[in-house]
Amino acid sequence: MHVSGTRVLCWLSIWGLAFGLVIYNLLSNQRDVIKESLTEGYAQNTTRTNIPTHKRVDQQERTKQSFVLKQVMEKVHKQQEKDSLELQHMDKVHRERLSMLERVCRHPALQNLTHIPVGSFTLSRIFVCKRRRVLFCQTPKVGNTQWKKVLLVANGVYNNTANIPEEIVHQHEKNGLPRLSNFSAGEISHMLASYFKFFIVRDPFDRIISAFKDKFVENPRHEVWYQQRIAPVIIQKFRRGKSLLGPLRFEEFVRYLGSEKRSVLDSMLGEHIIHWESYLNLCAPCSIHYDLIGHHETLRDDAPYILHMAGLSGVVSYPDIPQGITEYNRSKIAHYYASVNKKHILKLYQKYWADFALFGYKRPEFLLR
Incomplete structure (x- = not known):
């Protein structure tokens, strides 16, 4: 549709x-x-x-x-x-x-947990298409590269998304797509109050699999620091046994994400944590009144609708989405989490429960039984 x-x-x-x-x-x-x-x-x-x-x-x-x-x-x-x-x-x-x-x-019981201050961390996640008065909050592992291409075209930098090289997309600040944090306090307030604002979400446990594969297994952009710097820190803390050799395992990654001491490690790892940081912390959806929230699982429907509501449907089209690539795959999720102890899956859920509740994703009972 x-x-x-x-x-x-x-x-x-x-x-x-x-x-x-x-x-x-x-x-x-x-x-x-x-x-x-x-x-x-x-x-x-x-x-x-x-x-x-x-x-x-x-x-x-x-x-x-x-x-x-x-x-x-x-x-x-x-x-x-x-x-x-x-x-x-x-x-x-x-x-x-x-x-x-x-x-x-x-919800009164959740307000202290869900209301994240709109600070520099969140403002640096929001990209500005000033020409079309659109703000897009980046939530990694939901097709951000394609949305950046869309906004570069909307900003008049390119004629269509097919002509944009990948290196230009990842250097978007130099190519007409600045971060909201680059503007003055007055400009930020004005844009947040009057621009069309949106972001995309994905099933939290599925997104964690995507982040693990992209940064620690396949690593298509050859970002060596994930495997050479971040993985060893997690392995040293969460690997059972004496050997620290070999790549990071998914079970170790999950234990790190659900750990009570995760914040200490995150402070050591720096901004790279955005690829598995919660939507709550990335985009502050309870503090910023977004106009639309798309779902990765229904992106074939949501992308054209977002462009329509943002006034961009006659300006740019979202790149073609291969059939089935964004759909929720329960079998894949069950396969990855099969190696993880139930108590660690529960701890992981407790860390990301707000992302489940805020955006209508169901608690993964089939992983917790």
Whole structure:
């Protein structure tokens, strides 16, 4: 299900072209009839016998063109109805998401835990598309690279997302996509109050798997410090046995994330922790009133809707999403967490419970039984 302003414009253009063509032909045929009537007169019987034949041909052509026009209009009308229903559905989905977020944020027992001050850490996570008055809070492992491409196009830096090199995306501050923390206090307040604001979330346990694979297993960007600096610190603290050789294991990563002493380690690891930091700490959703929150699992629907609501649907399109790549995979999650003791999974859940509650993700009972 996709909501796209361009699709509607396309149908309207087709309708306009067909309508114009029919009107042009009808006027041309009528002009020819009048011309023949004036020049040939009505004196000759042969002419009088030919005119009705000509009129019959014209009538058939007009009937055919009217039928084509009717078909085009029916298709446009059906597409408009479909788009309207899709838009109503997406409106309802996103209202419910924001309503759930607000309910959890307002809960008296949770306010001290969920209300994160909007400090430099959060402000440095928010990217500014000043040209289109859009703010995007980065939550790693949910397709941020693609959203940065979208905003670079929206800012007028590039014509389309396909032409943007990866190195430009990761050096976005030098290429027209600054962080909110770079602005003055007055500008920050104004942007937070008046710009369109959004971010994307993902099932917390699934996101942890993605962070582990991306930084400690595959590491496609060759960020050596994750394997050479961060992994040894975690291994030394959480590996059972005497040997510290070998790569970081997922079970050790989970134990670190659920540890009561995690904050001490995080202070040693620096800003690299953003790849597994909670959404609560990254974007302060109870303190900043976001307009939309997309879900990675439904990104094929959410991305066009976000662009539509941000006023960008006619400006830029979200890059194609391969079928199934963003969907929740319970089997994959069960496979990864199978090596982790239940008590450590429970501790991990307790660390990320706010991300589950705020964004409507269910407690993973199948991992805790």
